[in-house]
Amino acid sequence: MKYTTIFFDLDDTLIDTALNSKQVLEEVYNDYTIDKYYPSFNDFYTKYQSINLHLWDQYEQNLISKEELKKGRFEQSLRDFTSISTEQSLEMNNDFMGRVSNKKNIIEGVENILEYLQPKYHLYIISNGFLEVQDKKIKNAGLDSYFKDVFLSDHVGKNKPHPLIFNYALKEANTTSTDCIMIGDNINTDIIGAKNIGIDQIWFNPKSMEDTSHIAPTYTVKTLNDIRTIL
Structure with missing residues (x-):
């Protein structure tokens, strides 16, 4: 792999x-x-x-x-x-x-793709959300058991796309930029942020939005299930 x-x-x-x-x-x-x-x-x-x-x-x-x-x-x-x-x-x-x-609404296909990925990869979350709510959201949505850790901008004092939060995640996950991939819906924070420090990316783009940044993500998917064709 x-x-x-x-x-x-x-x-x-x-x-x-x-x-x-x-x-x-x-x-x-x-x-x-x-x-x-x-x-x-x-x-x-x-x-x-x-x-x-x-x-x-x-x-x-x-x-x-x-x-x-x-x-x-x-x-x-x-x-x-x-x-x-x-x-x-x-x-x-x-x-x-x-x-x-x-609230417990999750994106369609989340549980199926996490069940597919978890045995094969180390899974982590990187989020700009607030410390006081993100852990509760993850637990209440029933997703906490899939992830080894959650890295929040509140932990490091910088938000995605700043390199500091990605470098923090790499260090805490004991991995390198070439050994990991970032999956996210926000072209500016998730995709550009990952690309800037050499992490491959999967842009989750369910609404088929135009990539006005013209950065050409490594991969683009419309549904989470499409990730199976990549990983």
Whole structure:
């Protein structure tokens, strides 16, 4: 076998974070009577998503802190309608994160591909997600038994695609860049980050998005089951 070790991204590669977040946001929309400001949940969801994605992009580039992301997404989503304190926005965010960590939606085919890979490879997770929720998400989704360890940006102080988090994972997994491969859905954080330090990559691209980075991932798959043709 060419590889001995596989690094997986977590959110939207293994766990269906997009669906889990949307379900919880609708709960938050109802429980916090956000319909006073947005006439429909879809209006709120569209606004929140735009803000949240922008904040995550800034966070992954190390332009803002974790705390700024956590307080900013609800604060900015509501500031056109009402004044919301930092304490209130963090309370809402913490409630949101706690609920998301209990959701169990996973990407189609996850358990089958992990059952296939685990006997053949050492499996690890590399994630930019937050320490206080990622372990809970993995356990509640029933995926913890497949992985030898989880490496979070919170552990090293840098987010993917920064080389530091990948080098940290290589050291902790006692492997080299030529002996492992990275699987993830985010071309900018997972694929470019791995490529920059010489790790082969599998871009999980279920929506057939265009690779605007033009970096040519080592492999591209549309379903997790397609990984069987590579590994």
